[in-house]
Amino acid sequence: MAKLKDLAKMEDRLVAGHGMCLGCGIPLIFKVVLRATEDPLIIANATGCLEVCTTIFPRTAWNVTWIHSAFENAASTIAGVEAMYKALKRKGKIPKDKTIKFLGTAGDGGTYDIGLQALSGTMERGHDIVYLCYDNNAYANTGGQRSSATPLGASASTSPAGTQSPGKLQWRKDLTKILAAHNVPYVAQACPSRWQDLYNKAKKAFEIEGPAFLNVLCLCPTEWKYEESKGIELAKIAVDSCVWPLYEVENGKYKVNYKPKEKKPILEWIKPQGRFRHLFKEENAWVLEEFQKKVDEEWEELNRLASL
Amino acid sequence: MKKETWKELTIGTINLDAGNSVKNLTGTWRSGHKPEFIADNCIQCFFCWLYCPHFAILVEDEEVIGINYDYCTGCGMCAEECPSKEKSIVMVKEEIKLAEGGTT
Numbered sequence: 001m002a003k004l005k006d007l008a009k010m011e012d013r014l015v016a017g018h019g020m021c022l023g024c025g026i027p028l029i030f031k032v033v034l035r036a037t038e039d040p041l042i043i044a045n046a047t048g049c050l051e052v053c054t055t056i057f058p059r060t061a062w063n064v065t066w067i068h069s070a071f072e073n074a075a076s077t078i079a080g081v082e083a084m085y086k087a088l089k090r091k092g093k094i095p096k097d098k099t100i101k102f103l104g105t106a107g108d109g110g111t112y113d114i115g116l117q118a119l120s121g122t123m124e125r126g127h128d129i130v131y132l133c134y135d136n137n138a139y140a141n142t143g144g145q146r147s148s149a150t151p152l153g154a155s156a157s158t159s160p161a162g163t164q165s166p167g168k169l170q171w172r173k174d175l176t177k178i179l180a181a182h183n184v185p186y187v188a189q190a191c192p193s194r195w196q197d198l199y200n201k202a203k204k205a206f207e208i209e210g211p212a213f214l215n216v217l218c219l220c221p222t223e224w225k226y227e228e229s230k231g232i233e234l235a236k237i238a239v240d241s242c243v244w245p246l247y248e249v250e251n252g253k254y255k256v257n258y259k260p261k262e263k264k265p266i267l268e269w270i271k272p273q274g275r276f277r278h279l280f281k282e283e284n285a286w287v288l289e290e291f292q293k294k295v296d297e298e299w300e301e302l303n304r305l306a307s308l
Numbered sequence: 309m310k311k312e313t314w315k316e317l318t319i320g321t322i323n324l325d326a327g328n329s330v331k332n333l334t335g336t337w338r339s340g341h342k343p344e345f346i347a348d349n350c351i352q353c354f355f356c357w358l359y360c361p362h363f364a365i366l367v368e369d370e371e372v373i374g375i376n377y378d379y380c381t382g383c384g385m386c387a388e389e390c391p392s393k394e395k396s397i398v399m400v401k402e403e404i405k406l407a408e409g410g411t412t
Binding site for chain 1: 312314316317323325326327328329330331332333334339352353354355357358359360361362363364367370376378379381382383384385387388389399
């Protein structure tokens with residue numbers, strides 16, 4: 001089992017001086033994930049918070065080879081790099097015993113929406129890469145537009161709550177399951193509040209041959225509108241309320257990695273966040289009911305899949 | 309220091325100076341609160357190191373020894389998540405003054 005003290009000894013592959021917000025969850029994810037392999041690493045990063053904040057001209061916060069790609073094609077970019085690596089190895093230009101790992105990454109906008117086609121193709125072709133989506137539930141880099149990962153009832157700049165609307169009207173897309181349906185060797189959902197689980201999943205993803213996908217819940221005080229110091233507390237509630245269940249699908253087999261002793265009501269998740277504030281108006285009570293119902297259904301279905 | 313412009317960029321916008329963002333002192337936009345480290349209370353659990361988004365926890369010889377105020381933005385997660393019986397990190401109010409240095 002990894003110890004934090006040992007992880008802290010490793011070199012930072014993402015360093016200080018990046019411009020991410022106070023209390024941002026992205027560095028918390030990458031601090032752990034980038035330590036889950038000791039091999040050299042090449043990263044393709046789509047447009048998004050992480051890309052913008054780590055490479056503010058003329059500086060970079062990356063200590064590894066890092067390529068910026070457009071919003072839609074981080075997966076294709078990293079697939080191309082991996083294909084080249086294989087070709088160079090075949091030609092003997094890269095020594096046979098040298099291993100390089102490949103990571104494609106984007107936020108939920110660049111993964112759930114804009115990058116889904118490229119990601120689907122990369123997964124289907126079976127490239128030996130890891131793709132990580134840091135899901136902060138919105139286009140947080142451009143002012144908080146709703147994405148297909150934005151939860152039901154959340155007020156976003158393109159699904160604002162008001163007299164005519166209770167915020168976003170649609171239930172979020174279940175991307176992890178979409179990726180599992182690609183029948184790739186490894187798909188997992190993780191959360192930074194359970195770092196050991198996140199670390200194990202990242203390690204497995206890097207070690208497994210073939211494509212692996214990680215969907216990681218990412219705290220966003222800016223768009224979720226909560227007090228930034230309370231972020232980890234909130235992430236814990238996301239897991240304990242089963243809003244963000246921790247599970248993995250290895251070679252088609254579902255496994256729930258964490259079952260809360262006592263399932264918390266979704267209200268504990270909703271209450272601290274300003275983006276859900278309007279849901280406590282009388283006329284929006286149905287949204288809260290629907291939210292709880294959906295979470296319960298999905299949790300039940302997940303456990304059913306895991307029992308197969 | 310001479311201001312860098314696009315003319316100094318390598319063709320293909322390749323940046324070979326890996327990790328040069330450390331010159332951006334994010335501590336200059338701290339929230340108005342800063343964490344204070346109380347070494348005597350520390351149980352060396354490294355949660356503050358884990359949950360600091362701005363890599364501002366100082367570690368030396370495998371021990372947490374303090375806060376790097378050059379980078380700390382004062383989000384307060386370290387203090388919030390500190391599990392020691394008596395907190396080993398507490399947030400204190402800080403007078404906001406114009407920073408010296410910072411980004412070029």
